[in-house]
Amino acid sequence: MADSGPVARGFPHLDTVHAALTALYRRLSASGIQAFGLSVAPSEVAFDEEEDLHLGAQRIAGALVRHYRLPDARAVVSFREMTHAATVELTAGPEYFIELNNRFRGHRRDIGAALAHEIAHVLLHRLDLSFPGTRDNEILTDTVTAYLGAGWLLLDAFRADALSSQKLGYLTPEEFGYVLALRARHFGEDPAPWFTSPQAYPAYQEGLAMARHEGRRPPLAAAGWADRRRYARDRRQARAGDQLTTAPYRFEGLGPAAVSFACPACFQRIRVPVRGRLRARCSLCGTVHDCET
Structure with a gap:
């Protein structure tokens, strides 16, 4: 995990x-995702002022191992001087050694x-799920952490004042808020009461606004009037053979016969016929969408 520079x-x-x-979604399946319906509770990761540093870190690590449904994994936590915020040694297990920056002794x-x-890295290691390149793989880890119910902690670690700021992870605060908003919509939970950082809630609201915007794009029936007009214009252009590549949807075939768009829940492409109002079920996550094609 990278330590924050400029946020x-x-x-x-x-x-x-x-x-x-x-x-x-492809690796866990929709039913596998449902197993993470409850987020990590604040009480499970809170640090009592009188608690021993190492025992407390081990207790929290154990709670997160259980949350990620890694029953045979054991996380061993230590502290040392280092450049990054934290690192984990990914081995065959069952023990995984996690090192935290010494600054966490005071934070x-x-x-x-x-x-x-770091324990999300262990989960992804066991799932054999990774992206090429450090940047993309860390973004994958941040996204999985947030979507599976532990990422509100990372957004809550974002704090700023007139002189300094700090953040953990590779996603921006707004992107953490965005993934948390997608999770909140899917599971019907509200992470806002768990935030203690004054900067976390505004970032969550920005992410929530983006998630809502994506859920109101054509050909989804919830699209606004202006977007519907643009969609109708693009459909006419597609009928004339002019495909607009910048739109979030793509017309296919003669007529056009079909339109494809990204599922606003899991972002797999959905292809539906162009024939007016219909309901489409995403084959990956199972979400049903009302469409006006």
């Missing part, structure tokens, strides 16, 4: 986030966030 903002990594969610409330990310 990037906005949504620069959404393509990789979408690919990560699709890959996660104990963020230990849960660092461990959530």
